[in-house]
Amino acid sequence: MSNVNKASIPTAQALDAWSNQSSETPNSLTIIADSNIASLDDFFNAQTLGQEIYQTVTVIKVAGRDIDAQLLAKAQPDVLLVRSVTPVNASLLADNDSVRFVGSATIGTDHIDQDYLIQRNIRFANAAGCSKHSVAQYVLTAILTLRPKYWQQPSTLGIIGLGNIGSTLAQYAHDLGWQVLGYDPLLPESSINNASFEQVITQSDAISLHVPLTQQDDSDYPTWHLIDQAALAAMPADTLLINSARGPVIDAAALTSDIAETKRQVALDVFEHEPQVFAPLLNQLALATPHIAGYTLEGKLRGTQMVYDALCEQLALAPTQSMHQLLPLNTYLWSELKAHPERLIRFYDIRQDDKDLRAKLSDGQVSGADFDKLRREYRLRREWQR
Numbered sequence: 001m002s003n004v005n006k007a008s009i010p011t012a013q014a015l016d017a018w019s020n021q022s023s024e025t026p027n028s029l030t031i032i033a034d035s036n037i038a039s040l041d042d043f044f045n046a047q048t049l050g051q052e053i054y055q056t057v058t059v060i061k062v063a064g065r066d067i068d069a070q071l072l073a074k075a076q077p078d079v080l081l082v083r084s085v086t087p088v089n090a091s092l093l094a095d096n097d098s099v100r101f102v103g104s105a106t107i108g109t110d111h112i113d114q115d116y117l118i119q120r121n122i123r124f125a126n127a128a129g130c131s132k133h134s135v136a137q138y139v140l141t142a143i144l145t146l147r148p149k150y151w152q153q154p155s156t157l158g159i160i161g162l163g164n165i166g167s168t169l170a171q172y173a174h175d176l177g178w179q180v181l182g183y184d185p186l187l188p189e190s191s192i193n194n195a196s197f198e199q200v201i202t203q204s205d206a207i208s209l210h211v212p213l214t215q216q217d218d219s220d221y222p223t224w225h226l227i228d229q230a231a232l233a234a235m236p237a238d239t240l241l242i243n244s245a246r247g248p249v250i251d252a253a254a255l256t257s258d259i260a261e262t263k264r265q266v267a268l269d270v271f272e273h274e275p276q277v278f279a280p281l282l283n284q285l286a287l288a289t290p291h292i293a294g295y296t297l298e299g300k301l302r303g304t305q306m307v308y309d310a311l312c313e314q315l316a317l318a319p320t321q322s323m324h325q326l327l328p329l330n331t332y333l334w335s336e337l338k339a340h341p342e343r344l345i346r347f348y349d350i351r352q353d354d355k356d357l358r359a360k361l362s363d364g365q366v367s368g369a370d371f372d373k374l375r376r377e378y379r380l381r382r383e384w385q386r
């Protein structure tokens, strides 16, 4: 049996050409994938998935925001692979009866209606923890760029949400001799889950948010507008606030007024009205980046690896591709950076990302198209080895 990779088709426009040739080949596997998923061709092809079962593996690559119900109804894929910008729900899948597996190569799952997928008997996998070090390193870089004195001076870092990213950030904070005040009502008390929400808000030098986006229907502790006008009013003006979780965790209107009044330093990687970013907020931020906290080569490849492994399990195949075969040598050592704080800009020049985002400001906003373009064309950083 020959395994033929029937090509990775780069755009949705190519779908017509593909569907004319496709003759419902038995044992064929059709995948629709967000073209922003790293190394799609390396992980999803007839060699890595075929293995005597699938003669043909077709990957149709589409921009995440262009994956829609019409495309799914027409292509009738077996597998749908997304990142965070494709809402996967009844509206997307109602006219489709072929999808058996949905993978999101991201940590966050707020774009996925998991109850609906269960009802439809569609297996779902995400990439929990894939970029936890990358995001933690983004936060450290933001803090140490804005407050270089914290390299030497003990400070108190408040962490809201102590899952994969929050707990990883706490490890780096301890490496630097910082005190951690952590709040996570869904986890047992621990040496880092050691404070109330009010204590974190009122007693920290810097606060970093690492919660999923949840609403009242999903959680006893919803995070939508967790940081609202009241929380901001209770936060001392010199407390640095960082959000790399999801935009709507902070009420953007309340934050805009708060900064105008307090001159608080705020670093945002995510925005309430993403992909649009509005000037009145952007112009007051100490640092602003286009949702790239997790965008390292390692973080993105790990996301792909995790959904590939889960798909292999679903198909009862042994995974044969590994991200380690694809990674160039990594020379970024956390121990080196700790010994030479002045090298931070070489490890991650966050101000360049900030500058690139602000350069897109036009007519009072950064448009969704420009925000997405910055992310699509982002030169992936390397994750520091800890």
Ligand SMILES: NC(=O)c1ccc[n+]([C@@H]2O[C@H](COP(=O)([O-])OP(=O)(O)OC[C@H]3O[C@@H](n4cnc5c(N)ncnc54)[C@H](O)[C@@H]3O)[C@@H](O)[C@H]2O)c1
Binding pocket: 107, 108, 109, 128, 129, 131, 132, 135, 160, 161, 162, 163, 164, 165, 166, 183, 184, 185, 186, 187, 210, 211, 212, 213, 214, 219, 221, 222, 223, 226, 244, 245, 246, 269, 270, 291, 292, 293, 294, 295
């Ligand atoms: N900016 C980026 O590039 C980027 C990259 C990866 C993840 N993210 C976001 O970061 C979020 C966190 O990622 P993670 O890997 O740590 O997720 P995780 O699921 O491992 O941890 C989230 C933690 O938040 C806690 N939590 C839930 N509601 C809470 C509340 N009201 N108050 C305090 N804690 C609460 C949970 O108990 C959990 O421990 C993701 O859901 C995603 O939205 C952003």
Ligand SMILES: O=C(O)[C@H](O)[C@H](O)COP(=O)(O)O
Binding pocket: 036, 064, 083, 084, 085, 105, 106, 107, 108, 109, 131, 291, 294, 295
């Ligand atoms: O939740 C996540 O993993 C991140 O937010 C992810 O890095 C963003 O995914 P993207 O927007 O690139 O689709």
